[in-house]
Amino acid sequence: MNHLHSRTNGCVKGFAVANLTPVIDWRQMSQTSTSNETGAHGPTRTVAAIGVVGAGTMGAGIAELALTKGFRVALYDVSPEQLAKAQAGIARNLEKLGAKGKLSADPADLLMHFVGVTDLHGLAGADVVIEAAPERLDLKKSLFSQLETMCPRAILATNTSTLLVSAIAGGLADPSRVVGMHFFNPAQVLPLVEVIRGEETSEEAVAVVAQLSRDLGKTPVVCQDTPGFIVNRVARPFYGEALRLLGERVADAPTIDAIMRGVGFRMGPFELMDLIGLDVNFASTVSVYEAFFHDPKYRPHPIQARMVAAGRLGRKTGKGFYEYGEEQSERLAPEVSLEFAERISTRILAMLINEAVSALADGVADARTIDTAMKLGTNYPRGPLLWASELGLPRVLAVLTELHEEYGEDRYRPHPLLRRVVKAGEPSFYQE
Numbered sequence: 398m399n400h401l402h403s404r405t406n407g408c409v410k411g412f413a414v415a416n417l418t419p420v421i422d423w424r425q426m427s428q429t430s431t432s433n434e435t436g437a438h439g440p441t442r443t444v445a446a447i448g449v450v451g452a453g454t455m456g457a458g459i460a461e462l463a464l465t466k467g468f469r470v471a472l473y474d475v476s477p478e479q480l481a482k483a484q485a486g487i488a489r490n491l492e493k494l495g496a497k498g499k500l501s502a503d504p505a506d507l508l509m510h511f512v513g514v515t516d517l518h519g520l521a522g523a524d525v526v527i528e529a530a531p532e533r534l535d536l537k538k539s540l541f542s543q544l545e546t547m548c549p550r551a552i553l554a555t556n557t558s559t560l561l562v563s564a565i566a567g568g569l570a571d572p573s574r575v576v577g578m579h580f581f582n583p584a585q586v587l588p589l590v591e592v593i594r595g596e597e598t599s600e601e602a603v604a605v606v607a608q609l610s611r612d613l614g615k616t617p618v619v620c621q622d623t624p625g626f627i628v629n630r631v632a633r634p635f636y637g638e639a640l641r642l643l644g645e646r647v648a649d650a651p652t653i654d655a656i657m658r659g660v661g662f663r664m665g666p667f668e669l670m671d672l673i674g675l676d677v678n679f680a681s682t683v684s685v686y687e688a689f690f691h692d693p694k695y696r697p698h699p700i701q702a703r704m705v706a707a708g709r710l711g712r713k714t715g716k717g718f719y720e721y722g723e724e725q726s727e728r729l730a731p732e733v734s735l736e737f738a739e740r741i742s743t744r745i746l747a748m749l750i751n752e753a754v755s756a757l758a759d760g761v762a763d764a765r766t767i768d769t770a771m772k773l774g775t776n777y778p779r780g781p782l783l784w785a786s787e788l789g790l791p792r793v794l795a796v797l798t799e800l801h802e803e804y805g806e807d808r809y810r811p812h813p814l815l816r817r818v819v820k821a822g823e824p825s826f827y828q829e
Contacts, residue, residue, distance in 0.1 A: 442605050444612075445469060448523035448548065450540060452476075452483035452513075455556060456529035458584035460511070461487045465500060465585075466613050469510040471520050480513045487511070490585075517547050525609060527578055529556040532680070537565045545569050552602050554578035558629055559684035562595035562622045572597035578606050579626060580615075581774050589773035590615040595622045618770045620762040624688030627767055628774035629681050631756055631781065633695055634748035636678060639666035640698035648741060650718045652731060656738045657745065661778030666745075667718040670701075671711035679705050693808045694752070746784060747796040751812055753781040757826060758814040764826040786825040794819050 445468065449460045452474035460472045464487070474480040491504035500507065512519070517540075520526055526548050530536055537555060544553055553575045555565050566572035577593025590610040594603050603619060610617035620627050639653050648656075654665020670678045679701045686695040704710075704717065711717030753767055762770070768780020785793050794816065800809035818826065 442524065442552075442601065444524040444605065444609050446471070446523050447609075448473065448520035448526040448551070449529060450474075450517075450520070450526060450544070451529040451531075452480045453529065453531075455580065455582055455584060456527075457483035457486060458582070459527055459529060459556070459580060461490055462585045462613055464491065464507045464511055465494065467501070467507075467510075471512045471514055471523065473514050473517060473520055475515060477515055480515060484511075484513050517543050520544070520551075521547050521549075523548055523551045525552045525554060525605065527554045527556060529580075532557060532559055532684075534560055534564060538568065541565055541569060541575065545571065545574070552576065552605050554602075554606055556580055559625070559681055559688075561624070561688070562593045562598065566595050566597060573599035574602055576602040576606050577622065577626070578610070581628070587774070588614075588616050589628070589770060590617045591626045591628065591770065591774070592617045592619045593622050593626055594619060598622075616769065616773055618762065618766050618773075620766065620770070621760055623756075623759060623761050625681070625685045627756060627762055627770040630685060630761070631749065631753050631767065631771055632775055633682060633685060634752050635745060635775075636666050636670055636701075637682070637695070637698065638745045638748045640700055642741065642744070643667075644698060644700055648733075648737075652733060653741060656733070656741045659738060660742045660746070663776055663778075671717035671719055671721075673711070674713055675701055675710045675717055676705050693806060694748075694810075696808070743788070743792075743796055744800065746781070746788065747793050747800075748809075749781045750785040750788075750793050751797055751815065754785075754812045754815045754826070757782065758812060764828070782826045786827075790815065790819045790824065 447460075447463045447468050448471045449456050449463070450473050452460075452472055456472065456474070460470050460483070463470045472480065472483060474483065488504070488508060491500065491507055494500050495504040514520065526544055528537060528540055528544075530540055537557065537560065541553060541555075544551070551574070555562060555575065555577055556579055557565065557577065558579055562575060562577040563572075566575035569575065572595065575595060576598045577591065577595065579591040579593065581587040581589055590613075592603060592607050592610065607617040607619060618627065624630060625633070639657075642648055642653060643650060650665075650667040654668050657665040664672065679697060682695065682697045682701070686692070686697060689695055708714055709716045712721050715722045753771070756762070756767055757764055761767070764782045765780075768782050771777045771780050779787075794811050797809055797811040797815070801811065803809075
């Protein structure tokens, strides 16, 4: 039995994973923090209780974060074993944070506001439910169909990173309650949350989730429901163009990584793919590529496909573009000229900038929001649209035009908005 503190039958006792029916009355649990969203006519909704669907790494991280901010939390998973594992991990992490003086309350007191359930009815008292289930549209649609009935007053948020919010909400009686709330892993640490407005999402749902993100200590960026949202879309060229350079034997992985660190990135593209997991990164690329109907600028690279098929997934398997563990490979990059390094970095940056311009033109978000998302969501040293101004928009256009002429591929076509802004003599995409 996993003895965590939670509520059972109206009181706090040692907790074992339970299939809880009837519905938990969360209002009998001790009062904790609330999130108040204020509208034009005063408060529209108070968030005190949060339900989380999925006890994997992301779901458990969101639940832990909410607990540390004083919310009441119910964590659901269909697997009792996975739920018990998540609960034990959350308890350990809270103890560590408490020992370091990083909690506002005793860990045992926080755990009194935490319950684990293997029946979705256990989330019925939630003000907001955050779904963090595997990235399968059929699974998410099934879950939301059940949650719509079981949680009649809750805002229903999905943590999807690759699926359209509108597709998840499609078929529901009231899709206005569904909104995207995309955390970045680890949810307890990374500061960004993308708040995605689906086709039918209400302004109340957007406002409530944005305020909840702030109350969880995050910076929310509101964007439209397009493939990849902001971060997963705009970041694709950072990996894709690096893979193209590697595949053409222009430079090896350590050289490209070293060059990109040299212009301010904390990690090069190959180091970052190894950290994320090549399978996860590849799946995101495939998802965006398919969602944009095979637009060549998002095409996955065969090198990554082969590595995923071979099980070279990065740090988690001990081998990716580099080797890890006792026989960790040395990352020795050969010395290259400043001219060569500038050619590599400018090519990758120009592709990043062009994709950010594309997202801007598509109305995904404004320039400042896109830059904020890329800095906080990927830890870039600066946003790509600000970087474009620093490099000079005519220079960026010239690099893309040269690549387009050299390769003859639409992958390198400069976006028409970039051409128009340069033609107009504007120095920046920011509207002052």
